[in-house]
Amino acid sequence: MTEADGQRGTNGEEQDTAEAEATGAAGDKPVKQRKNGLYPAVSDELAAVMKSGWADTERRGLEPIPQARHTAARRAAVSARFPGERIVVPAGNLRRRSNDTDYPFRAATEYAHLTGDQTQDAVLVLEPLAEGGHEATAYLLPRSDRENGEFWLHGQGELWVGRRNSLAEAEQLLGLPCRDVRTVTDVLREATGPVRVVRGHNAGVEAALADKVTAERDAELTVFLSELRLVKDDFEIAELERACASTARGFEDVVKVLDRAEATSERYIEGTFFLRARVEGNDVGYGSICASGPHATTLHWVRNDGPVRSGDLLLLDAGVETRHLYTADVTRTLPVSGRFTPLQRKIYDAVHAAQEAGIAAVKPGAAYRDFHDAAQRVLAEHLVAWGLLEGTVERVLELGLQRRWTLHGTGHMLGIDVHDCAHARIEAYVDCTLEPGMVLTVEPGLYFQADDVTVPEEYRGIGVRIEDDILVTAEGHRNLSAALPRASAEVESWMAALRG
CATH class of the missing domain: 3.40.350.10 (Creatinase/prolidase N-terminal domain)
Structure with a gap:
């Protein structure tokens, strides 16, 4: 799930205090309880019967x-x-x-x-x-x-x-x-x-x-x-591994029913993944993003009420939350038909290359920002090579011009919250040095809006994001969501096997 650059979350609105005292007491007067606006009296005899046995x-x-x-x-x-x-x-x-x-x-x-x-x-x-x-x-x-x-x-x-x-x-x-x-x-x-x-x-x-x-x-x-949650203990890491494993099975569930989603809407995808989350965990860790076609260019598309069409891409950003409340956060962009078009593959492969560079930068002793910078550089290189941006890659990065199409930060901390550690100081989070036990997402993307006249018409309405959950280890890193394929050819083979 994407997070805006520098954004680390806020508390929600203050909640009302729940009524803690019991209502009703058996004694001299009938006990009354409101139900649908009615107050049926409870007799002393019934109150006495309900106390015993x-x-x-x-x-x-x-x-x-x-x-x-x-x-x-x-x-x-x-x-x-x-x-x-x-x-x-x-x-x-x-x-x-x-x-x-x-x-x-x-x-x-x-x-x-x-x-x-x-x-x-x-x-x-x-x-x-x-x-x-x-x-x-x-x-x-x-x-x-x-x-x-x-x-x-x-x-x-x-x-x-x-x-x-x-x-x-x-x-x-x-x-x-x-x-x-x-x-x-x-x-x-x-x-x-x-x-x-x-x-x-x-x-x-x-x-x-x-x-x-x-x-x-x-x-x-x-x-x-x-x-305190920046570095995960053994229990937390095991929970995140469990969440990622369930999430992978949820993605498999979705691939198997894409034909039914085509006959209905994105809600079929949402409901399919939710079933896995409820059976194997507590819930989804956040509102699932089931974005087909041009909806994939909307970063947090959670309405999930649009059509699913063969020939389009499906951007599925979803995570199972375990019974102990730890959540995965994984994104795959899948061809609804099972095969990428040449242009879809070109854009997808660019995002995959950027993610590979970002993941490679995750290791103990590295700056937290390194994985973002590495991924953004690769995306900028492709945008320049495609003629969508002019000048050198260094100039593009210095001015942040690639962000018209990359839009968001490349990742965030993950744990008991999808955007975990949201109130940490900048120096302890965004400006920190990575340590073993930290878990973060790496999720670059390219988003060409349907109404963006600065890009060729065939690019418009294509959105691609690939996201994995990465544990920093003493030796480097481990991809907790590696059970799901990422390379375009592997994605096609995986989908074909699941759909028979």
């Missing part, structure tokens, strides 16, 4: 989640960076989609990275200890209360949305103390000493800390947590 389902002796050892190390790094300060990291709340329906919940990156937990409304608090260091506590919603009827009357109760872990179960899984999140705002209001909070995920938590925090200090925390 339930088996003990508490799970004991649970094994910690796979990343528990790694999340402890990450929290230790935060503790060392902010000694004596209270650190507050919310998971976020549900966001309203329309009327009374919500978007599927996805935990805030900072929270998921430090805990491995993905539950809504949760808050991680690192309490400074007098003897040094911090005690980490996850504040979570406990299991639905069967005494007050919340488990069957409340819209977020167990019988409505499924069973939550008990706090005791969560402690076993996460490897840290867990408390009821409905107490967290009181705890934070009473807190003394310096506090930092990750903003933009929980308005209620931020309100409780309003007189204790500053925007500048909180921004420093967000920057540090972003930079």
Whole structure:
């Protein structure tokens, strides 16, 4: 997925605080619960019946989640960076989609990275200890209360949305103390000493800390947590390998059904890839770009409602997000018919050559910008050779003239976010030196808009991007998405084999 030059992302809009208290209580008065605008009364007898007759389902002796050892190390790094300060990291709340329906919940990156937990409304608090260091506590919603009827009357109760872990179960899984999140705002209001909070995920938590925090200090925390993800640990690398493997299978799925996409639209491609993402992972890591024909010249074409025609190119930019939220980010540009036309092949091969140069520049000790510069040079050389740009390649690069058709940066960091480490300082990211464990995309492209009268008519409406996920190793690099072919002849052979 492309990223604008120098762009490293922003927080989304502030989210509403989810209602944490249970609604309804069995007692002297009937319990009422809103449903589609109606408030049916619950009799005392029914409330009493619903309290009892339930088996003990508490799970004991649970094994910690796979990343528990790694999340402890990450929290230790935060503790060392902010000694004596209270650190507050919310998971976020549900966001309203329309009327009374919500978007599927996805935990805030900072929270998921430090805990491995993905539950809504949760808050991680690192309490400074007098003897040094911090005690980490996850504040979570406990299991639905069967005494007050919340488990069957409340819209977020167990019988409505499924069973939550008990706090005791969560402690076993996460490897840290867990408390009821409905107490967290009181705890934070009473807190003394310096506090930092990750903003933009929980308005209620931020309100409780309003007189204790500053925007500048909180921004420093967000920057540090972003930079903490620059070098991936073994768990993260394994997750990205898994995401790339699933993504490759998703691309194979798409190639097998291109005839059906021709009979419908780009949405058939989107739906086909999404099925693989949901079966083998959590979701897609970002909105899939299924851009056929001239739509391939729109960098983030996610409407995916256009026709798929034989003779056109399909630019598919998609990635599976694993169940632990790590995402691949891969692009292939495929001839819908299975064969490139001579002009399509010429443009494709130029982009492939640029990507080869970019990937070769990824190695420990290299400047982060080197892979971009290497890829842009190759594209500029081709544009000059084709007569689309005048003068020397050096002049073209100095003035950035190639960017009319290359448009975007050649890659970005990748991990638990598709544009990972988005709040890192420029000197720690764009101006950094590559280290083993960093994972980045290399994704040059050429885009000739349908209305671009500066190029020959036959070029117009052709867009090509090739993208792979590259791990920096001690010896150089490893292409995590190498299972998918890249050279034009290999792409044709691969497609022919899949389509029989």
